[in-house]
Amino acid sequence: MSQTPALDDLPLFPLHTVLFPGGMLPLKIFEARYLDMARACLREETPFGVCLLKSGHEVASPGDPSVPESIGCLAEISECDVDTFGLLLVQARGTQRFKLKDHRVAPSSLLVGEIELIGDDAPLQGAETLAKFGACAEVLERIIDTIKTREPQNLPFVEPFLLDDPTWVSNRLAEILPIPMRARQKLMELMDAGGRIDVVHHYMQHHQLL
Numbered sequence: 582m583s584q585t586p587a588l589d590d591l592p593l594f595p596l597h598t599v600l601f602p603g604g605m606l607p608l609k610i611f612e613a614r615y616l617d618m619a620r621a622c623l624r625e626e627t628p629f630g631v632c633l634l635k636s637g638h639e640v641a642s643p644g645d646p647s648v649p650e651s652i653g654c655l656a657e658i659s660e661c662d663v664d665t666f667g668l669l670l671v672q673a674r675g676t677q678r679f680k681l682k683d684h685r686v687a688p689s690s691l692l693v694g695e696i697e698l699i700g701d702d703a704p705l706q707g708a709e710t711l712a713k714f715g716a717c718a719e720v721l722e723r724i725i726d727t728i729k730t731r732e733p734q735n736l737p738f739v740e741p742f743l744l745d746d747p748t749w750v751s752n753r754l755a756e757i758l759p760i761p762m763r764a765r766q767k768l769m770e771l772m773d774a775g776g777r778i779d780v781v782h783h784y785m786q787h788h789q790l791l
Contacts, residue, residue, distance in 0.1 A: 591655075592618045592629045593684060593692040595647040599765040600631040600654040600675040601752040605739055610669040614691040619658065619671055628655040630679060630694060633766050647692060651681045652699070652770045674739060678769070702748045703773035710775045713782040714751075716791055718744045721753055751777035758784055 594615065600606050610616055622629055632649030660672035677698055684694035705711055722744055728736050737757060743749035755768040755777060771777045785791045 588697065589695040591679075591694050591696050592622070593632055593649060593653070593681075593694050594618070594629055594656070595632050595634045595649040595692060597634055597762065598631075599633050599756075599762060599769050600656060601756055601769050602654060602675045602677060603739070603743075603749055603752055604654075604675040604756055605737060606631065606656055606673040606675065608669075608671040608673060609664075610671055611667075614689050616669055617689060618691055619661070619669055622658055623661060628657045628676060629673075630654070630681075630696065631656045631673075631675070632681065633762065649681060649684065649692065649694075650766055652678060652766070653681060653696075654678050654769070699772075702771075702777075703775070705747050705775045705778070707775070710778060714747050714774075714778050717754060717778055717782055717785070718750050720785060720790060721750050724757070747774035747778055751781055754781040754785075760784065 594608075598606070610619055618629055621627070630653045632651075632653035634647060635650050636648040654675040655677050656673040657676055658671055658673050660670075662670045664670055679696040679698050682695045682697055684692055687693050705714060722742075725736070725738065725742060738753055751768075751774050755765055758781060760768075768777050768780060771780075782791070
């Protein structure tokens with residue numbers, strides 16, 4: 582997708598999920614405001630923002646507003662279809678994290694935000710962290726091979742598999758490990774891949790996955 586969104590008018594989709602850069606996001610859209618948002622993003626080739634719900638519901642009402650977390654991820658629509666019930670089936674992919682500086686409810690009831698883009702993770706440092714990254718990459722490779730063998734149609738990752746990239750590896754593990762959603766949000770917010778590698782390595786070691 583070619584254009585950069587207006588940083589003060591980004592359409593937001595608050596969800597009970599955490600989207601990481603490089604992550605897949607399948608959506609079934611039926612609400613008018615989000616149908617309009619998806620059509621506009623497709624037409625204008627612009628992304629929307631995904632934020633974990635801090636409070637409220639995905640289907641918000643005037644007396645029960647959706648309150649998003651302050652760190653989210655841009656999502657670009659890669660596939661779009663309509664099912665037999667008229668639902669819009671969207672496959673989106675996370676691209677870049679952002680900080681939500683402010684947000685408001687548009688006349689369409691869509692949440693829109695003023696954002697500031699967040700840069701890439703700081704690189705790995707130290708022999709211990711590099712060793713942990715190697716162990717994490719091996720576990721992720723085994724997970725991918727297992728899913729490819731058993732359920733190739735349900736692979737939760739988009740190729741290419743960047744097993745030599747600490748950010749990609751730590752993001753994918755943070756997505757699929759059975760950790761609470763708030764903990765997943767904190768992992769997504771970390772500004773260096775080494776910190777995320779440390780946490781997922783500790784989790785897998787504690788649960789005997791390494």
